[in-house]
Every structure is written in structure tokens, then in C-alpha cells.
Amino acid sequence: MTTTSVPSSESWLEVAPLQARDALLGLLPESLHWIASSVLAIAVLVGAFGLMFAYLTLAERKLLGRIQNRPGPNRTGWAGLLQPFADAVKALTKEDIVPRDADKVLHALAPVSLVALSLIGLAVIPFGRHLVAIELDAAVLYFFAAGAATELSIFMAGWASRNKYSLLAAMRALAQLISYEVPLLLSVVPVVLVAGTLSTTAIVAAQGGWAAGFWPHWHVLTPWGFSAFCLFMIAALAESNRSPFDLPEAESELIAGHLTEYSGFKYALFFMAEYFGMAALSAMAVTLFLGGWQAPLGWLEVLPSYVWFAAKLLALLAGFIWIRATFPRLRIDQLTRLAWKFLVPMALLNLANAAFWSLTAGWSGPLQAVRWAVSLAAVVVPFLLLSRSLFSGLGPRVYRYAPS
Amino acid sequence: MSPLHLCLLLSTVLFCIGLAAVLVRTSAILVLLGVELMLNAANLNFIAFWRYGPGGDDTGVIFVLFSIAVAAAEAAVGLALVIALHRHRRTIALKAANQLRG
């Protein structure tokens, strides 16, 4: 956490984490503060997100169960609350199998590097008004630089396993990353353009306040912002290899893709990394589009800022799970087609839209309505045209054996 | 030895490693990687002079940004060439690329 002094004018809940940190640091000599504060930030982040990972797996299984009309795990502990720990014990006590022909070093390195790379992006996310591990001028760039290497680890895992399914998964992971890194970055550029900064704290600060007293200045509540948010979330689904874009680990075609030759603790690490990556991208989406730690209404600021951040983050993660429960997996050609023929053009047009929005920031009164109408049209019209062209040449599907 | 000298020495070493790869290795992909490494060594020089140079100008950093962009383009084209070579000759050894007409 940054070593800002504790402001006194805020509610004690808001500053409680800072005071706790200062109390802990007070136990140590002055010369160790810089490293102790970093270690503390890392420990808190890993601890909080580790616990969140544990319960996210449970929440995912419970939600999926309810959506499929079954209760989900409910045996271990009260209502299944100890299930993640039972799973952890099971994963840790399993035999670690390495294939004889595998590239042993890369095989062991892949899960470790994947977890590490999935976690380091969290360092620049402002979790609350004063809670950011490192303030960086180019924080958004740092986040995506950290995230860019994750598919490299998946490639390493797939290639090192010496298994044709794993190798196919590695190829797919690369194709997916090359396709979806572009719309992911392009959908962030409008936010950077309008906010005029790459710093996450400044982007969140720019989304403070309310128009007409009730309409928050969150980017998602503008036409271009909503479009960019949707594009970002679609690309984030693909980046974190979640269904419906989980082609690298498509269990029905590739056994488990790059996970085929992993067992026990290494498998658990992959599982953990998937959730860390999902949480990191969701946290970035909250920061960029959903106003970060800002409360939706003024009187709701009685709750501390990190509670709002956590609420938004959990809502997005629930959305990830909901989508996983709903959509079937795409084929690889459909996946790349969606990226290059729909997401990239949409993101480019959206960039122009955001430029228009930031140029017309001074308009007010009736001109404000014009600004909204133009921006809305610049989202809706390309969406209709592009989605139509995406399906051009494809008639309505006729199934020979299924009742229509 | 001053930090600037250290930086320049490092970039020379990296440049020479890249150069050796370009001159010695036969695989087209490795040669391309050697060229990338040489470009990176040059970038390191720019950054070193920006950091320790007389100062007042940020052009070094800007130049590195352009260099990175151009290197990305170079990698894309180069690897497309490698794939085309592989398709025609079923190998990526550079000595196979000795015909103008494929």
C-alpha cells in the first residue's frame, strides 16, 4: 500500500485498513518499513484473493447446480462451506505425475508462472479510496503487460506435456490470445482517451460525482462506455479461457487440453490461476468502467469504498459464472471470426465514438441530448450492421431430426 | 566503470550474441530472433543515453517506442516469410531459400 498519511476527515471504516497497516508497521524498526509494507500488501492481496478463489469455486459450483436444478456441493461443513478446503486437501495429497517424455522443466514451470503472472496484475487495482498496492503512472499498461504473458504459460504447459491434445490446446491458446488481445486493448483505449490518463486511480477519480444528482459518471453509463464494457467483458472471457471461449481446455474434444497431463497440486495451481485471472480482469473492468470503488449514490457512501468495490467485483464474477452456465462452446473458426469481424471493428468505431464524446464535453442543454443521440447511434448502427454481416450467407438452421 | 558504460557494454554483448546467431545459425526463425535481439540491444542504447546523457531531450524514449513498433512489424513479416518458405520447401533452413521463383 502506498505510504500516504492517514486522512482524518473520513469514517473510521474507510481508514481502518490503513490504521491497521500503520499499527503493524509500528512494531518494526523504521528501516524495515519499505519492505514490510510491500510484503504486507502482497500478503493481504494473496490472502484475500486466495480466500476469494476458494469460495468462488464453491459459489460457481453452487450457482451452476442451481441453474441445472440441483443443490451443488452441500455436504462438507454447513451448506458445503468447507468444500474448498476438502478439495485443497485432496489436490495436495494426490500423486504428481509427470509424463516420461515431457519437458520436465517447462512442465513444472508452467503452472507456477501462470499463477504468478495472473496475480501481479492485481498490484495496480485501486480496491478502495486509499487501497492500491502500487501507484503507477502507466498502470493500465502495466496490467496488460502482466496479463499478456499468461497465455505463454498455457503454451508452455501444452507444449511441455508431449501430448497431442495438449499441443492442440497450446495452438488454440495462442490463436485465441492473438485474436482477443487486440479487442481487449482496443476497448480500453476509449477510457484512456476520455479520462486522459493511464493511471488507474485517476481513472476511478474521473468517474466520481453524479450528473443531475443521481446518474453516476461511470463510463459504463455512457453509450461508448457501455459498448466498450461489453467488448471488454467478451474479450476478458476469452482471455481468461472461460466458457464459452474455453477452447484450450475443451474437455469434450481435447480431454482437458493443456491440463491433460497435470495432476494434484499443479492442476490446482492451474485452477487457481484461472480464477485469479478472471478476478484480475473483472477488477480491471470495475476500475475502468464501473466506477471502481465509487458508490452508486451519494447517501450510499456510508459504506466504505472497498465494500463497493467488492460488491461490483463479485457481481461481475457472478456474471462470468452465469455466462458459463448458459452458453455452449464456440468452434475455433467461430471464435476467431467473432474477434476479427465483430469485436475489432466495433472497438475501432467505438474509439471514434469516444473521441467525439470527449470533444463534445462542453456541450450542455439541448446539445447534450444531441451528444447522447449521436453517441448512441454510433453504437447501435454499427452493432446492427456488423452483427448482420456476421451471419450473412447463413440461412436459418434446419434440423432434420429435431422438431422445429 | 560508470553505469552508462555498463549499459553500453551490455548492449554490445547482446548485439554480438544476436549477430553471431544471424551469421551462424541455419534456422530462419532463429536468424529472425537474432535480428530481434540486435534491435533490442540498440533500444537499450537509446534508453541508456536518455538516462545518463546530457539531458534535456526525450527523443530517445520516443525512438525506442517507434523501434518496438517497427520490430513487431518486422517479426510479423519475417515469420510470414518463414511460413511461406516452409510451405514451398518443407524446411526452414535458410540455405533452402536460394531460388527467386518458388
Added chain:
Amino acid sequence: MIGKGLLQGLAVTARNLVGSYHDPDRYTTIEYPEVKPALPEAYRNFPFLVAEKAEDPLGTLRCVACQICEKECPPQCIYIVMDRDEKGKARMKPKVFDIDTSVCMSCQICVEVCPFDAIKMDQVFEIATDERFNALLLHRDQLAKTNTYFHQIHPTEAAEVDARLAAEKKAAEEKAKAAAAAKAASAKPAPAAPANPTPPPAPAP
């Protein structure tokens, strides 16, 4: 348009999620060990032996140890030894009746061939044991279950069997009575003849 089907799909799953909390038509899961499933009447898996009285199940078995089922059983999982007295005369009941449920394939042929309705199919599916050989070999005393139990698990079939048995018994009795009357009428002075040459199919003891 690209989004319509996606939104419809999301709505379907959302309805399922909400509905599973209040709509028993959606939430169809039974939490098994606590709540036993209601088995359909036609469900049947392994055979058991029908006995008449609960207080003496082994003494009132319908089985007469005719060994038809033992011969018919395709996987040969039935083993029967006839009970005999000291002189070697058959007592028309089994001394040993074993069914190896690890071999039984639940084909129900023993039930089909039994002329005495003495073996029927059970509904017990919790047969897991911690021992592979002896625990799955069911003996006479484990197999014997009362007719009341049969009525509980397969009411229709049991009622039909009972009605048939009662009718047969009644017919046999009437036939015996008529035969006895005729014999009495025709050969009054003759000394006592064997009264009942053919035993009725009803259980002997």
C-alpha cells in the same frame, strides 16, 4: 441480430436459478441418503423368498425346493438343498437356499418359472457391503420376507398372486371334497383309501 439469442439463453438459465428455490417442478433433486427415493412399483432388482407368516418366516416359506429356478437361472447364482428327514424323505422345503447377488443379473427368470409363486423380485438397492464374497451371498434367512412385505412393494402383483392362489386352493379343496364325496358314495364299505393323493400346490406345512 447477434444479441437476441444470447439474452434469451441467459433468461432461461436465470429463470432456472430463481425457480430452483421455490418451484418443486424445477428443483427435482432428492438428497438421497436422508430422503429415500419413491421407487416406481415396477422397479425390481434381486429375488427374495415369500413366506406366509412374519413370526416364522423360515417355517412358512412357499418354496418347496423343487429346484426349477436353480436349473433355469442363466448365471447359476441359486443353490438349493432339499431338507430331508432322518430316513431321507423329502420335507418339501429348502434346507439351503442361497442366491449370490454378485452374480445375479436380475433377469427375473426364477420368478417366471416358479410354479408356487415362492420367489419374487425385491426393491432393495442399497446392497453395498464391505466384503466381496460372503456378504453378497444371501442365505435362506436373509432372503425370506413376508407376503405383507410383498404387498407393500408390489401391491398389484401381490394381490393378483394372492387371488390366484386362493382360487387354486379353493378349487383344489372343492375337487378334493367332491372326490372324497364320490369316493364315500361309491365305496362306502371299502376300507380307508389314501385320502389325498395329490397335494395341493399350497404350502405343505
Added chain:
Amino acid sequence: MSLAFLALALVCVVTASAAMISRNLIHSALLLVLTWIGLAGLYLWAGADFVGFSQAIVYVGGVSMVVLFAVLLTRRQRDEPLVLIPEAGVGRVVAGLAATFWVAALLVPAMVVAPLVQRAGPGPTLTVKRIGELLAGPHLVAVLVVGVILTVSLIGALYLAAPVTAEDQPEWDNGGTGRDRGNQEEPS
């Protein structure tokens, strides 16, 4: 801070040399990724955050992917190891190493004795905003030119890598449009 520099320099040199003498192309590419990360670390060490992160995104996220893809697409049977010394070309190896050594021998002494003007004290600070102003101001033309270069190279790469003649096409590709084939009835 000099310790950090030495560590990063060591990482760069070791991984780069290991990558260039590796007999396995995938190992080369992955080791070179480490070199690029080390270089990004050096840029960060020098205070050029933006360049460091750009280096990481472009090289680790982009170039490495393209390289690995090319390696996989042009892979030979059973990953036979590459030859370090080609059968015909011991002379080539010797000549190449000699040329490299000559360049090094030319550069290093010149560098060591060169009277370089150096800034003492902390390095310059360069905010992202300043970089943006520089790129959109004095260097705008260069930005546009780089954009054109990138576009042209993208199209050129597509043209080079795309199959041109019928026999170039892999057997599994029957020339369709990549859309749903086979499992679809004619629309009624």
C-alpha cells in the same frame, strides 16, 4: 540499484546466449522471452516505465506468440533437434564467429575509452502525459508513418502466409469459406 542492474544484465546475457545456442526452437523462443522481460526490467530500472511496459506487451504478448506460432506451424517430425554446426558449413560457423568477434573487438575498446558526457544524479522523469504530447506533437508524422508501416506489413504478412495456389492448400481445406459446412441442410 546497481545490483539490480547487474542481476538484470546477467539474466539478459545468459538467457540470450542460451537461446542462441539452444538446439530446440521452442526453448530458444521461451528463453528469448526471458531476455525480453529482462530488457523490460532494465528499462524500468532506468526510469522509462512506459517503454518497459510497451516492451513487455509487444514482445512478450505479441512477438513471442507469433514466433511460437511459426515454430509450431513449421515444426518437423518429432521435434528433431536442430543442428548446431551444419554439415557443410564449419567454415560458415568459423567465419560468423570471427566476424562477430571482430565487431566486438571494434566496439568494446572504443566504448570503454570513449569520453562520454554523463548526467550525474537522478535520471530524468518522463510522464505518460509528456510522452503523449510528444507523440501527438513533434513526432506526429512519425506516428502516422509507423501506422502505415504496420498496416502495410500486416497486409503483406497476410499475403505472404496465405495459400496462393491450389497445391499450396492443405488437404483438409477444401476451399470452403470456413463457415458451417457439412452439418447444415439447405435453408428451406
